[in-house]
Amino acid sequence: MNKKRTTLKDIANVLSISTAAVSKALNDDARISVKTKKAVKQVAKELNYQPNHLASALRKGKSKLVGLIVPRTNSNFFSSVVENMEEVLDKAGYNIIITQSNESFEKECDNIDTLLYLQVDGIIASMANETVDLSYYEKIKSNGIPLILFDRGENDLNVDYVGINDYDSSHMIIEHLVAQGCKRIAHIGGYRRTRIFNNRIRGYIDAIKKHNLPHDDELLTESSLTLEDGRNQIEKLLALKNRPDAVYVASDYAALGALQVLKERNIKVPEEIKLVGFGNEPFTSLVTPSITSISQHSKQIGKLAAETFLGYVDKDVVRQSLNKIILDSELIVRDSSK
Amino acid sequence: MNKKRTTLKDIANVLSISTAAVSKALNDDARISVKTKKAVKQVAKELNYQPNHLASALRKGKSKLVGLIVPRTNSNFFSSVVENMEEVLDKAGYNIIITQSNESFEKECDNIDTLLYLQVDGIIASMANETVDLSYYEKIKSNGIPLILFDRGENDLNVDYVGINDYDSSHMIIEHLVAQGCKRIAHIGGYRRTRIFNNRIRGYIDAIKKHNLPHDDELLTESSLTLEDGRNQIEKLLALKNRPDAVYVASDYAALGALQVLKERNIKVPEEIKLVGFGNEPFTSLVTPSITSISQHSKQIGKLAAETFLGYVDKDVVRQSLNKIILDSELIVRDSSK
DNA sequence: TACTTTTGGTTAATCGATTAAACAAATATA
DNA sequence: TATATTTGTTTAATCGATTAACCAAAAGTA
Numbered sequence: 001m002n003k004k005r006t007t008l009k010d011i012a013n014v015l016s017i018s019t020a021a022v023s024k025a026l027n028d029d030a031r032i033s034v035k036t037k038k039a040v041k042q043v044a045k046e047l048n049y050q051p052n053h054l055a056s057a058l059r060k061g062k063s064k065l066v067g068l069i070v071p072r073t074n075s076n077f078f079s080s081v082v083e084n085m086e087e088v089l090d091k092a093g094y095n096i097i098i099t100q101s102n103e104s105f106e107k108e109c110d111n112i113d114t115l116l117y118l119q120v121d122g123i124i125a126s127m128a129n130e131t132v133d134l135s136y137y138e139k140i141k142s143n144g145i146p147l148i149l150f151d152r153g154e155n156d157l158n159v160d161y162v163g164i165n166d167y168d169s170s171h172m173i174i175e176h177l178v179a180q181g182c183k184r185i186a187h188i189g190g191y192r193r194t195r196i197f198n199n200r201i202r203g204y205i206d207a208i209k210k211h212n213l214p215h216d217d218e219l220l221t222e223s224s225l226t227l228e229d230g231r232n233q234i235e236k237l238l239a240l241k242n243r244p245d246a247v248y249v250a251s252d253y254a255a256l257g258a259l260q261v262l263k264e265r266n267i268k269v270p271e272e273i274k275l276v277g278f279g280n281e282p283f284t285s286l287v288t289p290s291i292t293s294i295s296q297h298s299k300q301i302g303k304l305a306a307e308t309f310l311g312y313v314d315k316d317v318v319r320q321s322l323n324k325i326i327l328d329s330e331l332i333v334r335d336s337s338k
Numbered sequence: 339m340n341k342k343r344t345t346l347k348d349i350a351n352v353l354s355i356s357t358a359a360v361s362k363a364l365n366d367d368a369r370i371s372v373k374t375k376k377a378v379k380q381v382a383k384e385l386n387y388q389p390n391h392l393a394s395a396l397r398k399g400k401s402k403l404v405g406l407i408v409p410r411t412n413s414n415f416f417s418s419v420v421e422n423m424e425e426v427l428d429k430a431g432y433n434i435i436i437t438q439s440n441e442s443f444e445k446e447c448d449n450i451d452t453l454l455y456l457q458v459d460g461i462i463a464s465m466a467n468e469t470v471d472l473s474y475y476e477k478i479k480s481n482g483i484p485l486i487l488f489d490r491g492e493n494d495l496n497v498d499y500v501g502i503n504d505y506d507s508s509h510m511i512i513e514h515l516v517a518q519g520c521k522r523i524a525h526i527g528g529y530r531r532t533r534i535f536n537n538r539i540r541g542y543i544d545a546i547k548k549h550n551l552p553h554d555d556e557l558l559t560e561s562s563l564t565l566e567d568g569r570n571q572i573e574k575l576l577a578l579k580n581r582p583d584a585v586y587v588a589s590d591y592a593a594l595g596a597l598q599v600l601k602e603r604n605i606k607v608p609e610e611i612k613l614v615g616f617g618n619e620p621f622t623s624l625v626t627p628s629i630t631s632i633s634q635h636s637k638q639i640g641k642l643a644a645e646t647f648l649g650y651v652d653k654d655v656v657r658q659s660l661n662k663i664i665l666d667s668e669l670i671v672r673d674s675s676k
Numbered sequence: 677t678a679c680t681t682t683t684g685g686t687t688a689a690t691c692g693a694t695t696a697a698a699c700a701a702a703t704a705t706a
Numbered sequence: 707t708a709t710a711t712t713t714g715t716t717t718a719a720t721c722g723a724t725t726a727a728c729c730a731a732a733a734g735t736a
Contacts (some may be wrong), residue, residue, distance in 0.1 A: 058390070394724070
């Protein structure tokens with residue numbers, strides 16, 4: 001029915017003025033009389049006028065769109081980050097296009113292409129676990145639009161970054177476990193090639209050394225940290241002749257897998273083995289025993305990443321200096337470690 | 339640096355041909371010689387040409403964008419739906435813009451405005467719990483673009499819908515509980531104003547009657563079905579002088595809340611009270627005891643909703659008849675009910 | 677040879693909004 | 707009164723890709 005959307009021209013025709021006048025009236029240009037503005041806005045409302053974003057974006061060279069790339073949206077951390085980003089960007093008139101990489105490098109590249117194709121004004125991303133080759137990210141930079149990374153970033157790219165202090169987080173965890181009397185602490189970690197996991201591992205090792213605790217190689221494992229990985233890695237640790245009395249897992253999902261195995265084997269948590277996760281996913285407080293974890297301030301991260309982006313677009317060409325924002329994390333102590 | 343993106347004109351200049359020829363060459367028009375096509379594509383690659391989506395969308399009157407509105411992305415159901423939608427739409431050259439309503443009616447209206455503003459070619463939505471007023475959805479219809487609802491829909495809107503058979507799902511659950519020997523089955527349901535929850539309630543009541551079981555009013559409660567609601571509602575049921583021996587909860591989150599309370603009170607599940615949830619969220623298999631639940635075939639729903647949309651855009655103006663696709667659900671029996 | 681068809685393009689208009697430049701009318705200033 | 711300035715608006719170009727209409731040259735046909 002209403003096939004045709006109302007355009008500036010339709011309004012102009014009704015009032016017998018030029019489309020330029022209509023455009024200016026709607027944008028509150030100082031050179032348009034109050035009378036005309038009123039009339040224009042009135043007619044615009046009557047005709048249910050909706051500006052055509054494509055046309056204005058094309059003309060202005062700005063789409064007012066921000067592209068977002070996350071590993072997946074169904075983790076509480078990422079969904080919370082997105083929510084808070086949205087809030088900030090919305091106020092500045094920007095809309096977000098969310099894409100998921102599903103932890104796949106290939107999908108991530110596709111997403112970058114799609115976003116550039118849609119002429120987004122900037123990209124905010126958290127890299128997939130798989131991603132090692134950074135050439136696609138260089139593509140964004142060479143496109144001249146701002147790129148901001150959060151959580152999963154890479155130092156090599158030399159772009160803005162917002163995340164938490166993973167190194168210190170490991171220290172907090174080890175301090176806590178030591179205070180609980182643990183003497184032999186294992187770490188189920190991510191792959192070192194990913195910055196955040198590398199930092200967690202470094203923090204773990206340094207903290208262990210600081211307390212003169214054993215840091216045998218067999219106590220440290222690397223994996224993708226899926227729930228299944230958590231199961232497999234804890235099995236390995238349990239098979240050791242000298243079992244750990246605490247396990248620090250670098251992801252809540254893997255921690256959950258580990259907990260499942262421990263329960264299946266009737267190993268009491270926290271009595272026999274204490275367990276600590278990372279990320280403070282909601283389920284950590286829901287399972288039995290509830291899992292001690294690190295809260296990452298997802299709200300702050302989302303907010304700051306969005307604001308960093310806005311910092312670029314506000315000041316025309318003036319490229320501000322690189323921003324690396326590192327937030328402090330918080331240890332949420334629950335039953336699994338006390 | 340590379341401020342200026344390459345345009346058709348740049349390619350045309352290099353080859354000293356018209357932009358029209360370049361455009362046609364890139365779109366494999368039959369009237370362009372193989373030689374020219376090769377040359378154009380070669381130069382396009384060299385100059386790293388990226389078509390400007392805004393320009394072509396404006397000219398063609400199609401943005402190749404599909405708007406998506408979901409209550410939230412951090413539930414496994416919705417994130418899985420999105421993933422499968424994406425897969426189908428991607429093949430057809432469409433991109434998705436995901437928006438979250440956070441179960442808020444106001445946010446949902448904002449999202450609709452945003453999507454229309456971005457000139458999406460269609461909208462696929464699952465309504466917020468709060469939403470009762472449908473005028474905003476009428477706005478989409480009057481805009482002339484296809485609207486497809488899934489999971490949370492409304493009959494009154496008279497648009498395409500993809501979902502599961504909630505009425506039958508309730509029957510399956512009751513059959514199962516009856517087979518387990520339950521005699522007094524309660525239902526912690528959603529608000530009747532929402533179609534799916536109304537159907538679940540109707541199914542519950544009819545199945546109960548069919549088996550000549552008691553269907554006291556006190557056994558049926560309505561709420562928003564958050565985790566907290568689950569806790570509150572189960573408390574009410576436990577306070578009854580004649581307690582139920584089974585509880586069917588219309589959402590996994592509320593079921594989890596109920597389970598927490600039952601465990602805190604040392605009421606054995608499933609021995610004293612059997613529990614069934616709805617939605618088959620991953621955590622249902624992770625908690626102890628694992629929770630019996632209904633799987634909603636999120637993959638199918640995502641796929642079918644996307645295909646329904648494509649059904650509209652392929653055939654020009656020809657408006658196909660209304661599609662109401664109702665899928666069968668599946669009962670996943672776990673420890674909480676056997 | 678003379679006319680028709682095919683091939684391979686070119687020209688110019690278009691999508692809708694924005695904006696630099698131009699301009700007439702009204703008002704202010706000398 | 708003559709000139710300068712301000713006000714309010716129009717004209718026309720523009721963003722980049724697409725496409726209807728047109729056209730010249732080459733090839734085919736009677």
